[in-house]
Amino acid sequence: xxxxxxxxxxxxxxxxxxxxxxxxxxxxxxxxxxxxxxxxxxxxxxxxxxxxxxxxxxxxxxxxxxxxxxxxxxxxxxxxxxxxxxxxxxxxxxxxxxxxxxxxxxxxxxxxxxxxxxxxxxxxxxxxxxxxxxxxxxxxxxxxxxxxxxxxxxxxxxxxxxxxxxxxxxxxxxxxxxxxxxxxxxxxxxxxxxxxxxxxxxxxxxxxxxxxxxxxxxxxxxxxxxxxxxxxxxxxxxxxxxxxxxxxxxxxxxxxxxxxxxxxxxxxxxxxxxxxxxxxxxxxxxxxxxxxxxxxxxxxxxxxxxxxxxxxxxxxxxxxxxxxxxxxxxxxxxxxxxxxxxxxxxxxxxxxxxxxxxxxxxxxxxxxxxxx
Amino acid sequence: xxxxxxxxxxxxxxxxxxxxxxxxxxxxxxxxxxxxxxxxxxxxxxxxxxxxxxxxxxxxxxxxxxxxxxxxxxxxxxxxxxxxxxxxxxxxxxxxxxxxxxxxxxxxxxxxxxxxxxxxxxxxxxxxxxxxxxxxxxxxxxxxxxxxxxxxxxxxxxxxxxxxxxxxxxxxxxxxxxxxxxxxxxxxxxxxxxxxxxxxxxxxxxxxxxxxxxxxxxxxxxxxxxxxxxxxxxxxxxxxxxxxxxxxxxxxxxxxxxxxxxxxxxxxxxxxxxxxxxxxxxxxxxxxxxxxxxxxxxxxxxxxxxxxxxxxxxxxxxxxxxxxxxxxx
Numbered sequence: 001x002x003x004x005x006x007x008x009x010x011x012x013x014x015x016x017x018x019x020x021x022x023x024x025x026x027x028x029x030x031x032x033x034x035x036x037x038x039x040x041x042x043x044x045x046x047x048x049x050x051x052x053x054x055x056x057x058x059x060x061x062x063x064x065x066x067x068x069x070x071x072x073x074x075x076x077x078x079x080x081x082x083x084x085x086x087x088x089x090x091x092x093x094x095x096x097x098x099x100x101x102x103x104x105x106x107x108x109x110x111x112x113x114x115x116x117x118x119x120x121x122x123x124x125x126x127x128x129x130x131x132x133x134x135x136x137x138x139x140x141x142x143x144x145x146x147x148x149x150x151x152x153x154x155x156x157x158x159x160x161x162x163x164x165x166x167x168x169x170x171x172x173x174x175x176x177x178x179x180x181x182x183x184x185x186x187x188x189x190x191x192x193x194x195x196x197x198x199x200x201x202x203x204x205x206x207x208x209x210x211x212x213x214x215x216x217x218x219x220x221x222x223x224x225x226x227x228x229x230x231x232x233x234x235x236x237x238x239x240x241x242x243x244x245x246x247x248x249x250x251x252x253x254x255x256x257x258x259x260x261x262x263x264x265x266x267x268x269x270x271x272x273x274x275x276x277x278x279x280x281x282x283x284x285x286x287x288x289x290x291x292x293x294x295x296x297x298x299x300x301x302x303x304x305x306x307x308x309x310x311x312x313x314x315x316x317x318x319x320x321x322x323x324x325x326x327x328x329x330x331x332x333x334x335x336x337x338x339x340x341x342x343x344x345x346x347x348x349x350x351x352x353x354x355x356x357x358x359x360x361x362x363x364x365x366x367x368x369x370x371x372x
Numbered sequence: 373x374x375x376x377x378x379x380x381x382x383x384x385x386x387x388x389x390x391x392x393x394x395x396x397x398x399x400x401x402x403x404x405x406x407x408x409x410x411x412x413x414x415x416x417x418x419x420x421x422x423x424x425x426x427x428x429x430x431x432x433x434x435x436x437x438x439x440x441x442x443x444x445x446x447x448x449x450x451x452x453x454x455x456x457x458x459x460x461x462x463x464x465x466x467x468x469x470x471x472x473x474x475x476x477x478x479x480x481x482x483x484x485x486x487x488x489x490x491x492x493x494x495x496x497x498x499x500x501x502x503x504x505x506x507x508x509x510x511x512x513x514x515x516x517x518x519x520x521x522x523x524x525x526x527x528x529x530x531x532x533x534x535x536x537x538x539x540x541x542x543x544x545x546x547x548x549x550x551x552x553x554x555x556x557x558x559x560x561x562x563x564x565x566x567x568x569x570x571x572x573x574x575x576x577x578x579x580x581x582x583x584x585x586x587x588x589x590x591x592x593x594x595x596x597x598x599x600x601x602x603x604x605x606x607x608x609x610x611x612x613x614x615x616x617x618x619x620x621x622x623x624x625x626x627x628x629x630x631x632x633x634x635x636x637x638x639x640x641x642x643x644x645x646x647x648x649x650x651x652x653x654x655x656x657x658x659x660x661x662x663x664x665x666x667x668x669x670x671x672x673x674x675x676x677x678x679x680x681x682x683x684x685x686x687x688x689x690x691x692x693x694x695x696x697x698x699x700x701x
Contacts, residue, residue: 045652045654045655047643047645047646047648047650047651048651049648074613076458076616077459077617078460078461078463078466078616078617080649080652083613083615083616083652086611086612086613086656087652087656089612090655090656090659091655091659094659094663103613272470272474273470274469274470275451275453275466275470275486276466277463277464278460278463278466279463281463281467305424305646306424306646306647306648306651307648308464308648309463309467311424311425311464312464312466312467312470312471313467314422314424315421315425315471315475316467316470316474318474319474332424
């Protein structure tokens with residue numbers, strides 16, 4: 001059995017850690033690329049959302065490298081994500097790929113249901129090992145989150161553009177390489193040290209933008225055209241409404257762990273959206289309200305084309321924007337997105353925010369890294 | 373003067389109008405349905421809605437504006453979360469009252485009770501009772517009116533099972549036809565199953581009069597609404613995982629039934645551009661049909677730009693093809 005899984009940003013680091021810990025043979029699909037997208041789009045329904053197409057591409061590319069079992073998450077709707085595995089199974093079947101799918105449906109009543117499904121992959125490994133593996137993966141998720149947050153903070157302030165990106169790549173490898181808790185902590189320390197060594201102007205008060213929207217395109221740099229990196233290089237401090245570990249906790253652990261989750265965001269959504277609308281539609285509105293209250297300069301919503309919950313949020317976003325006086329911008333991505341057009345639009349939006357901030361006299365220090 | 377409540381002739385109008393109508397009428401409230409879809413109605417909706425919303429939602433906006441301009445006291449826009457256990461309608465229905473409220477100015481009061489039967493089927497009564505209370509009616513009157521609404525709805529279902537299409541059933545009921553037990557004229561030489569959302573296929577403007585066009589070509593039209601729920605539930609149960617969209621499940625279940633039926637010569641799947649559930653149900657239907665290679669399938673996607681001529685050509689080609697196929701057998 002060779003297990004593979006779909007990509008979602010840096011989640012592969014956690015899954016790899018978990019499965020390796022249990023001595024399971026794995027094939028990490030090649031990073032999502034133009035080729036992945038082309039293959040995926042070719043075989044997917046035309047109006048399916050982007051994540052389905054990319055994930056299908058991941059599976060086919062993993063199959064080429066010898067994978068025969070797919071491990072992925074499920075759901076109970078109304079967002080389409082819950083039915084991904086079913087559609088992909090039909091497509092793979094017609095393509096003639098013999099692949100076994102293990103779908104981790106969110107447990108309906110008790111977390112033990114999830115454990116039963118995990119057992120399908122882990123076989124006869126003792127539970128203590130499985131729990132340890134999941135815990136280890138969890139720590140890696142937290143580590144990735146910390147890395148991303150540090151990069152968001154430092155990118156608009158670095159004095160030599162590119163240093164943060166370099167370290168980011170390096171540090172991802174460090175986290176990925178760590179084989180146990182100790183090594184992970186060691187590597188995290190090293191990462192923090194390296195971050196501290198990057199020359200930066202900490203007095204600068206950059207434009208601050210909150211990123212909200214659909215979880216997959218927010219977490220997957222290939223899908224969102226590396227919006228975080230681009231914004232950072234334009235001298236913008238980015239904060240995201242949801243991080244990997246929060247998603248894992250909300251989606252797979254049923255919110256068992258007491259960490260900051262999406263609940264807070266959902267509670268800020270009324271009176272704009274009074275009801276759960278599937279996916280992260282309510283969180284998008286709630287997080288926008290939160291960012292506005294925390295005096296962010298603007299909010300960018302990212303969503304895949306035809307995403308149902310995000311369309312609901314998108315149509316209500318202008319009211320939030322008006323009520324709180326916070327500019328919002330909606331970026332919709334699909335297989336036709338090209339980065340030149342998107343960059344122009346982002347630059348225009350950032351310029352607008354900077355000018356608005358300038359008038360209130362809050363911008364201090366020059367933007368030193370606008371060239372990309 | 374009785375209070376006037378407006379019901380948009382869009383979305384779930386084609387599924388639940390008799391229930392709502394019967395309920396409000398029994399409460400002594402005047403029910404005003406928006407006018408039939410025209411280009412003007414659709415254009416008004418398209419203007420107010422966000423670009424990425426699907427055609428039916430844009431059309432719904434148009435009908436809401438139509439009602440607003442005709443001066444109703446209340447608008448009935450229930451939040452239809454779920455109409456059966458553990459299944460939803462579509463995320464856009466979940467946020468519909470919010471979308472309407474934040475995109476159309478100067479609206480009368482909206483009655484947006486939440487219908488969520490996913491855990492408890494009695495919730496339907498609770499929701500309608502909430503609506504009755506907002507209109508200042510007593511508990512007793514509400515209970516009586518609810519019974520009346522359910523009766524109307526059952527009559528509506530009976531007419532549909534006989535072979536009437538929902539928009540025809542509603543019309544028949546308006547004309548006072550209560551307990552008919554003979555089916556409509558279904559004596560044409562060919563039968564095609566139209567699989568799609570009710571609000572796409574029964575709206576004459578949006579579907580470009582698809583049903584009448586087919587009938588003029590000598591084709592009987594049947595839809596998922598003509599089938600009993602148990603059959604649909606059973607057939608859709610062939611999927612390895614239960615589908616969690618009620619309307620999508622109906623489409624899949626009925627398509628699985630139609631593709632085995634000897635009375636069906638072809639299936640037309642009608643989807644609106646950018647419809648999330650349709651992209652999946654359409655894919656499953658297409659793949660299963662192709663594996664069987666028994667019944668031909670035509671996939672029609674409609675949006676606000678669809679040209680009528682193109683649709684006619686494709687329908688004619690499809691019907692011709694079925695005739696050749698028959699001749700060859």
